[in-house]
Amino acid sequence: AQKITQTQPGMFVQEKEAVTLDCTYDTSDPSYGLFWYKQPSSGEMIFLIYQGSYDQQNATEGRYSLNFQKARKSANLVISASQLGDSAMYFCAMREDGGSYIPTFGRGTSLIVHP
């Protein structure tokens, strides 16, 4: 069974609007970390945001925020005020602190921002 599920292969958003990229996860480890990475067309992996399983508040990093719903095992990425440069692949990943500690990734969501 997949540990990380990203159900949106592709998303479109208008410039300056907000967009939510979905991510659900599955783990029995009480301590884990959730990550979002951005991969532009150039291919590099860019870390965006982190949420720990014990964090009480949703993580925010500039225009990125993570909507963490622990009971639903959901960790959606919200990008506010989309920019053309946000067009990229976005990957959700989970690290189980009691497991291998090497993150497992979802299949990714391709985001295209229209002018």
Place this chain on the structure above:
Amino acid sequence: EAQVTQNPRYLITVTGKKLTVTCSQNMNHEYMSWYRQDPGLGLRQIYYSMNVEVTDKGDVPEGYKVSRKEKRNFPLILESPSPNQTSLYFCASTLRRGTGGPKNIQYFGAGTRLSVL
């Protein structure tokens, strides 16, 4: 500058010709890992290492070998490459658990695009 360096960045080879993709990090990280990325499948773990001389299989280890003789280096070896190993490969590193704070993010190399004909 803190970085993970992979070489080569691009490689075209033929079936059966042994190749090695090198990975080196300068951050004194204990944990290193290899992923392959394929369209629609995301990044999948190939092998990972938690210390010198300690390696473990990930989700898709068939057809690959690794070694960790030094802390900074973690080469990926394809002894007899096949076309289904055509992919984008990433090396990554991170500090061991319990250090580096709760976030302790992975640092990725720039990737190696491999084509096996």
